[in-house]
Amino acid sequence: MRTLLLASFICSLIGLFFIIFLANHLEPNLISIKSIGENKLDSYVKIRGVITEIKETEGLSIFTIREDTASIKVVSYEKPLLMRNQKIEVIGKVVEYRGALEIEATTIKII
Amino acid sequence: MMVELQIILASFAGLIAGTITGLFPGIHINLVAVLLFTISGLLLQYFSPITLAAFIVAMSITHVFLDFIPSIFLGAPNEDTALSILPGHRLLLQGYGYAAVKLTTIGCFYGLILSILVSPLLVLVVPSIFPFIQRYMIFILLLSSLFLILKDDKKFAALIIFLMAGILGMATLNFRVINQPLLPLFSGLFGTSLLTVSFLENVGLPKQRIKEIKISHKSKLNALLTSLLSSLLVSFLPGVGSAQGAVIGSSFRKIKEETFLFLVGAINVIVMVWSFVALYAIEKPRSGSAVFVGKFLEYFSQNQLFLLFAVALFTGSLALILCLIFSRLFAKNIEKIKYKWLCFGIAIFIIIITTVISGPLSLLILATGTMIGILCNELGVKKMQMMGSLLVPVIFYYLL
Numbered sequence A: 001m002r003t004l005l006l007a008s009f010i011c012s013l014i015g016l017f018f019i020i021f022l023a024n025h026l027e028p029n030l031i032s033i034k035s036i037g038e039n040k041l042d043s044y045v046k047i048r049g050v051i052t053e054i055k056e057t058e059g060l061s062i063f064t065i066r067e068d069t070a071s072i073k074v075v076s077y078e079k080p081l082l083m084r085n086q087k088i089e090v091i092g093k094v095v096e097y098r099g100a101l102e103i104e105a106t107t108i109k110i111i
Numbered sequence B: 001m002m003v004e005l006q007i008i009l010a011s012f013a014g015l016i017a018g019t020i021t022g023l024f025p026g027i028h029i030n031l032v033a034v035l036l037f038t039i040s041g042l043l044l045q046y047f048s049p050i051t052l053a054a055f056i057v058a059m060s061i062t063h064v065f066l067d068f069i070p071s072i073f074l075g076a077p078n079e080d081t082a083l084s085i086l087p088g089h090r091l092l093l094q095g096y097g098y099a100a101v102k103l104t105t106i107g108c109f110y111g112l113i114l115s116i117l118v119s120p121l122l123v124l125v126v127p128s129i130f131p132f133i134q135r136y137m138i139f140i141l142l143l144s145s146l147f148l149i150l151k152d153d154k155k156f157a158a159l160i161i162f163l164m165a166g167i168l169g170m171a172t173l174n175f176r177v178i179n180q181p182l183l184p185l186f187s188g189l190f191g192t193s194l195l196t197v198s199f200l201e202n203v204g205l206p207k208q209r210i211k212e213i214k215i216s217h218k219s220k221l222n223a224l225l226t227s228l229l230s231s232l233l234v235s236f237l238p239g240v241g242s243a244q245g246a247v248i249g250s251s252f253r254k255i256k257e258e259t260f261l262f263l264v265g266a267i268n269v270i271v272m273v274w275s276f277v278a279l280y281a282i283e284k285p286r287s288g289s290a291v292f293v294g295k296f297l298e299y300f301s302q303n304q305l306f307l308l309f310a311v312a313l314f315t316g317s318l319a320l321i322l323c324l325i326f327s328r329l330f331a332k333n334i335e336k337i338k339y340k341w342l343c344f345g346i347a348i349f350i351i352i353i354t355t356v357i358s359g360p361l362s363l364l365i366l367a368t369g370t371m372i373g374i375l376c377n378e379l380g381v382k383k384m385q386m387m388g389s390l391l392v393p394v395i396f397y398y399l400l
Helices: A001-023 B003-023 B029-044 B049-066 B069-075 B082-093 B097-153 B155-173 B182-201 B215-235 B244-254 B257-281 B288-296 B304-337 B337-357 B361-377 B383-399
Strands: A044-057 A062-068 A070-076 A089-096 A098-110
Touching: A001 B155, A001 B361, A044 A070, A044 A098, A062 A089, A062 B337, A070 A089, A070 B097, A098 B337, B003 B029, B003 B049, B003 B069, B003 B082, B003 B182, B003 B304, B029 B215, B029 B288, B049 B097, B049 B182, B049 B288, B049 B304, B069 B082, B069 B097, B069 B304, B082 B097, B082 B182, B082 B244, B082 B257, B082 B383, B097 B155, B097 B215, B097 B244, B097 B257, B097 B304, B155 B182, B182 B361, B182 B383, B215 B257, B244 B257, B244 B383, B257 B288, B257 B304, B304 B383, B337 B361, B361 B383
Parallel strands: A070 A098
Antiparallel strands: A044 A062, A044 A089, A062 A070, A089 A098
């Protein structure tokens, strides 16, 4: 079945193209820090908040960011230059570290 | 209630829960772990932490055993069972579906016993060789990918499929808006593609025979050694799952198709048991189930580990029997349904469950995976090449 071979080849290329395009252009929905629970574990989220604390260690930075009364730790391996009281938008994966949820950032933006 | 009685009851409850999640097509054990997260607070009010840990161990072990039934009989795999679909489906089409399941089941059982026997050694040896393996992991991954492609009769076509699946895997894992990305990826590459081909070619199922396929003790031993080595990599290295482990293990040794079923069964159980051992030894949970056990048992003692081993052995033995009973049931009844429409129905079911769990956008991944799977079939390339979808991302993970 030559046609099936050709059709599946073309369809897979088109599919790959769309997935790569969408993966680079779609962002997760913005949610509030307070709504991050264990049901969000391992999924990507977008959050906004004000930096209240910065800790720098070898190879990574840990920011605590707060929105209203809720706060969460954000870990970044890229060590962006940020200061306290800056408002930032973070996209990252919800992970668990020593019993608490934190965000492993993939992108951080100052807003 | 006495703790002993609680634990026995928890084992039976885990056995029932694991049977349901195992038989249900396309459900991965990590997904069950996520669902359990939501009710754990409620459960802790009534039961002691060790009882809940026992329940999880019982459920996980049972799940691993039963998980092969939908993969082999229905062509609906997840990332752990995907490799069993290849020889499994071929045997099903020859009327040996029951024998295929029996091989994975026996592999599971041998793996269970072996994993427990070897774990003291694991606790002693692994912390010292761990950094060494980690340093050379990238070479192990590259070499096994290379072997995988070079062993195929059609090397160029194999490379194309490996790379296409690899690109799909990379893009899928970076697709941040969908949940459980491996579900559509593996259902597409290995599940719906096979079902579509069966549907188009209008394959009929022969009468299933309740017979077994014997494999020699030598090949069993060979498979067990391979599974030990593979599981070692899987259990202690980030990003390496049991599917990659099976590819790595089988690329360095010559393994026959029937033995391969035995091997995949053994690896899946060993990886599951060792994820609890790793939690105890290096305090790192290496499976969704171990994450849970770690939550309940903050101070994980040696006695508790032994107790969980006992639970695993007890439920594993019962799961072995359950597995044979259920595959007998499947074998006897599957011919009553017209196979073409069974394939159609399961494909629809996979589409629905993927939409519900991973979201509508994940259908794009499912569809593309299906197309690559069909292409692989039409090119006459080994389906194993599609493991590039997991190998390529891991190679990048170790490169960067």
